[in-house]
Amino acid sequence: MDTARLVEGLHEHTAGFAKAVAGVDPEARVPTCPEWPLRVLVGHIGQAHRWAADIVQAGPTPVPEPFDADPGSPGEWSNWLHEGAADLTDAVLTAAEDPVWTFFGPRPATFWLRRMLHDTTVHHADAAFATGTAFEVAPDLAADAISEWLELLSDPVTPTLKPAFSALRGTGQTLQLRPDTGLGWLITRTPDGVRWVRATDTADATLAGPIGQLLLVLTRRLPAGQVTITGDRDLADHWLEHTAA
Known part of the structure; x- marks a missing residue:
């Protein structure tokens, strides 16, 4: 941007x-x-x-x-x-x-x-x-806000600033953020931390909905029920619980 x-x-x-x-x-x-x-x-x-x-x-x-x-x-x-x-x-x-x-x-x-x-x-x-x-919020700004948040979460410095984010490490579990328009975000939880790419693909859990609502759910300003969650609900809930800023 x-x-x-x-x-x-x-x-x-x-x-x-x-x-x-x-x-x-x-x-x-x-x-x-x-x-x-x-x-x-x-x-x-x-x-x-x-x-x-x-x-x-x-x-x-x-x-x-x-x-x-x-x-x-x-x-x-x-x-x-x-x-x-x-x-x-x-x-x-x-x-x-x-x-x-x-x-x-x-x-x-x-x-x-x-x-x-x-x-x-x-x-x-x-x-x-x-x-x-x-x-x-305009779709381009909402999309950039999601990307920026994932950039921060995936930076190796972040867990040293907020140790609670270490709980986002995993063994390859994947989450898909799928907006109503444009590419989504594919997140992978690795032993070294969060990794992500702009892609629309299958994943263990998927959160789908209008991009503005996705942003507000990801930042816990709206309840998870405001988007559609499919796949591993526990994985999605764990992500939301452990990404509180």
């Missing part, structure tokens, strides 16, 4: 997020992030965009605590959120393809643009579900 589309997607979902939280009680609970009131979800998004921009501009900095973020009064949320997205966009466009720090070693600055886009997209869904507003 090219940089221009990543920028467009980040601003699209930041705007959608801001619209979803407008005029809502800051202390309203977020069902899909049950420990967070809405003000913390808002704070996390604006804080994360600024944190990523700081990394691109100056190098690594400690991961911020969402409860420490101050998004200001609810009437200021929209501007604050848009400013954070603009800060990140400007930092990445200035850095171009220069390598920057990431948890996985030096990567192009666009790594953080892509990471924040997909984090914002999923949290846009959180905000929409919490406030009863509509949520949509």
